[in-house]
Amino acid sequence: MKRAELDEGSIRIEPYKHPTGGWGSLRSIIGKAEAEGMIRSTVWNQLRRQNKPEGVMCVSCSWAKPKKPHEFEFCENGAKATLWEQTRHRCDAGFFVEHTVTELLEWNDYDLERTGRLTEPMKYNPASDHYEPISWSQAFREIGETLNTLEPTSVIFYASGRASLETSHMYQLLARIYGSQNLPDSSNMCHESTSVGLPKSIGSPVGTVQLEDFEETDMIFFIGHNVGTNAPRMLHPLQAARKRGVPLVTFNPLKERGLMRFKSPQNPMEMLSPGEGTEMSSDYYQVRSGGDLAALTGIAKHVLEMDDKASAEGGRRVIDYAFVEEHTSGFEAFCAYLRETGWEEIEKQSGLHRDDLVHVAKLYASKERVIANYGMGITQHRRGVATVQMLCNLLLMRGNIGKTGAGISPVRGHSNVQGQRTVGISEKPELVPLDKLKELYEFEPPREKGRDTVESCEGIIDGSVKAFIGLGGNFSRAVPETERVETAWRELDLHVQIATKLNRNHLLASKATYLLPCLGRMDRDTQESGDQWVSIEDSTANIHGSFGSHPPVSDMLLSEPKIVAEIAKATVGGKAKVPWDEWVGDYAKVRDAIERAYPRDFAQFNERFRKAGGFHRDIAACRREWRTENGKANFIAPGGLDADPNVNTDRKNVFTLITLRSNDQFNTTVYGYNDRLRGINGTRMIVMMNTGDMARMGVSAGDEVDLHAAADDGIERKPVERLRVVPYALPAGDCAGYFPELNSLIALSHHALESHVPAGKSVPVKIVKSASA
Structure with missing residues (x-):
């Protein structure tokens, strides 16, 4: 590029x-x-x-x-x-006349999206190598005709996380009526380890913490998440807690400014003051990449040791035995695991000293209401599921789930990525009320498991996937094995993208490729019944209304629900009793349909979703009801401390690469080249290294190196070349660089066990001086 x-x-x-x-x-x-x-x-x-x-x-x-x-x-x-x-730039038909797709493939991510909003439907013409205008009716007809020549199980229906609950519910119905359960989404790439781990521990796939809990908490854990870049509004409740004297204990390999100092732009007096704002972390531990599992084990081990001592001395017990006995299962086996696990191994795997973990354990034991926040620094490892469950174990030891001011808080990424799962975007049939959908719409849903993101990529590479429908996103750029996926993509029979702006995935032309521009969430969406509201679910499982009021950038744009409905009518019209046109005319009717399918979560949906703060879904674990197989919250021992087994990383010649986002991007969208909070400006082609590792490797700040994939799977991968070395505070043996530029180094097989989340926080790489250096 x-x-x-x-x-x-x-x-x-x-x-x-x-x-x-x-x-x-x-x-x-x-x-x-x-x-x-x-x-x-x-x-x-x-x-x-x-x-x-x-x-x-x-x-x-x-x-x-x-x-x-x-x-x-x-x-x-x-x-x-x-x-x-809402940019003023437009990526219209004139733009595509001026540029071939081959030329655009040489552009970088930033320049592609900066061309502006897409304005009309386009189809790729292989003879001219240009995208050319096509009418909406012809596009829908051709897409439907092609889909009906394909085996449904060979078609992927991907959702990025941006689409509303209304669109998402319609989209999963389209896929299932068509006969496909292949509904991968952004969750597969980030928090699937949460969605797999939490249900076994507490019976819920989402967290239990509400905003109000931050006002009542006594202590906060913050693990594997860069709040300053990924969820800055979260800094406000964290800052308020810190001003009350609440300790905030951070575990993260990199020193991140958002977890060190914060000055609120909402507070004029604070902005005008000469100080450096609020100290955010009371304790900051630079755990090695993947070391959280061991660190959490160490904290839990010392909590148990303190409890044993209290028992022997007749003192007040540290573990909440009343809670454990009434609400949990597996505690004795978990205690046996803690007792058998040695401190030497804990220190080795975590990269932290025993005294530090003992300090945190004592602090934790002294607090009654504790919140544990975490992000992809936990989930994107080979044993991400086990690490999520280990964090649950620690909270359960002292009854810190299901009470005010306490709980587990997975910090999700993209707006509504959690909500899409709630209304049926899932490749797992057990997560969807298939019998209810069959009853409501008179069709037979597929019952087999569909393809997740990793399996979709495998299918694209081996040719078993024949078509890809993308509801937003930049799939090929977000996934591992970028080069192999892009090469194989050209062999697809059909490629359809519903999008607002141009990105690299759109340029991977298959045998028939369509670009369908849609309204953005901020655009006014006027349908037959008037201007429409949509709804989204936030990271705390609250449902909110959203009303776009900005004039659409083109009168040729259609809404996402309209595009989904028209593809459905062209593909599966008459195969089920779904009132597609009625739903498009009035999205309230889609919300009524969601309520019928999910009555427990969406009771009185239309009456409640526009109220301040939204309404909370029915998360039983919040009231200590455990929707697990045994009706209990479960202690689950991980059976080992290495979060990334089977990875040949010696941390001397083979390093552990942590992929991350800059301050100037969100997911694959790059807004610019200034990662202000890390002091890196003007480039994204960097690798951050520990200064001791730099000295050992004989490289200096500003030198150029190449990163070579070191996955032990026999597959040759191109190195990422000419990365500028940046000295940075991170553990020896770890290095870091930007996603998605370094995704090609991640082996598709290098994913979380059970959840299949690409292990992008623990990528084995070799660092070699660039030949041009």
């Missing part, structure tokens, strides 16, 4: 010593508005409506929306997402 970001004159790398938020955040937003020509735009009115009861829900992260929002209830990355969607 074109490497325009490697303009030597624009590269500036220096430590960032300022707080997260503050003036740096405001300057970044203003800079992005200027770059998009939107300083005087009405988009500022959109931002004032963002994440408010009568407004639009942010298209960026999925963090909770408060009942009483701030005047400006948006963060730096949320503002960037809004500016990016």
Whole structure:
């Protein structure tokens, strides 16, 4: 791809010593508005409506929306997402006349999306190598005709996480009526380890913490998540807790500014003060990549040791035995595992000292209400499921699930990625009310398990997948094995993308390729019954209404529900009793349909979803009801401490690569080349290294190195070349660089056991000086 970001004159790398938020955040937003020509735009009115009861829900992260929002209830990355969607630039038919697809494949991610909003439906013409306009009716007819020539089990229906609950429910119905259970989504790439691990531990696939719990908590864990970049609005409840003196204990391989200092842009006095804002972490431990499983085991082990001592001395017990006896199973076996596990192995695997873990254990034992937040630093490892369950074990020891001010809090990524699962986007038949759908719509749903993201990639590579329908996203860029997936993609019979902006996945032309532009969430969506509301679910399982008011960028755009309905009518019309046209005319009728399919979660859906703060789904674990097979919360011992077994990483010649996002991106969307919070400006082609490792390797800051995949699977992969070395505070043997540029180094087989989440936080690589260096 074109490497325009490697303009030597624009590269500036220096430590960032300022707080997260503050003036740096405001300057970044203003800079992005200027770059998009939107300083005087009405988009500022959109931002004032963002994440408010009568407004639009942010298209960026999925963090909770408060009942009483701030005047400006948006963060730096949320503002960037809004500016990016509402840009003045247009990627219209004229653009595609000027550029061939072959030429565009040489552009980088930033330049592709910066071309602007797509304006009309397009079809790829292999004879001219151009995308060319096509009418909506012809596109739908051709797509339906092609789908009906294919075996349904060979077709992938992917959902990115952006689409509303209404669209998502319609989309999964389309797939299942067609006969496909292949409904992978963004969860497969990030929090599937949560969705697999939590149900066995507490009977819920989602967390138990609400915003209000942060006001009552005594202690907070923050593990494997960079809040400053990935969910900045979460900094507000964390800051409020810290100002009350609540300890916040962080485990993360990298020192991240968002978990060190924060100055709230919502507080004028704080912004004007000369200080560095609030100290966010009371304790910050740089656990080695994958070391969280061992660290959590060490904390739990010392909690048990303290309890044993209290028992022997007749003191107050540390473990909440009343809770354990009434609500849990497997405790004795778990205790046996802790007693058998040695401190030497815990220290080796975690990279931390015993004294540090003992300190945290004592602190934890002294608090009554504890929240544990975590992100993909836990889930994207080979044993991500076991690590999620180990965190549950620690909370269960002291009854910290199912009470106010306590609980487990997986911090999800993309807006509504959690909600899509709630309404049927899943490849797992046991997670979907198939019998209810059969009854409601008079069709026979497929019953076999469908393909998840990893299995979809495997099918694209081996040729068993024949078609791909994408509801948003940049699938090929987000997944492992980028080069192999892209090469095989051209052999698909059908490739359809429902999108707002151009990205690299759209340029992978198959035998028939369609680009279908849709309204964005901030766009006014007018249908037969009037202007429409949609709904989304946030990371705390609250359902919110969202109302777009911005004029659409083109009168040729269709809404996502409309596009899904028209594909359905062209493909499965008459095969089930689904009132597609009625639903498109009034989305309230889709919400009624969701309520019928999921009555426990969505009772009185239309009456409740627009209220301030939304309404909470029925998460039984919040009230200590355990929807597990045995009706109990379960202690589950991991059976070992290595979070990434079968990975040949010696941390001397083979390093552990942690892939991460910059401050100037969200998922695969790159807003620019300034990772302000890490002090890396003007480039994304970098590798962060421990200074001791640099000295041992004989490289200095600014030197160029190549990263070679070191997966022991016999597959040759191209190295990622000419990465600039950046000294950074991270454990010896670990290195870090940006997703998605380094995804090609991740072996498709290198995924979490049970959940199949690509293990992007523990990629074995070799670092070699570039030949040009």
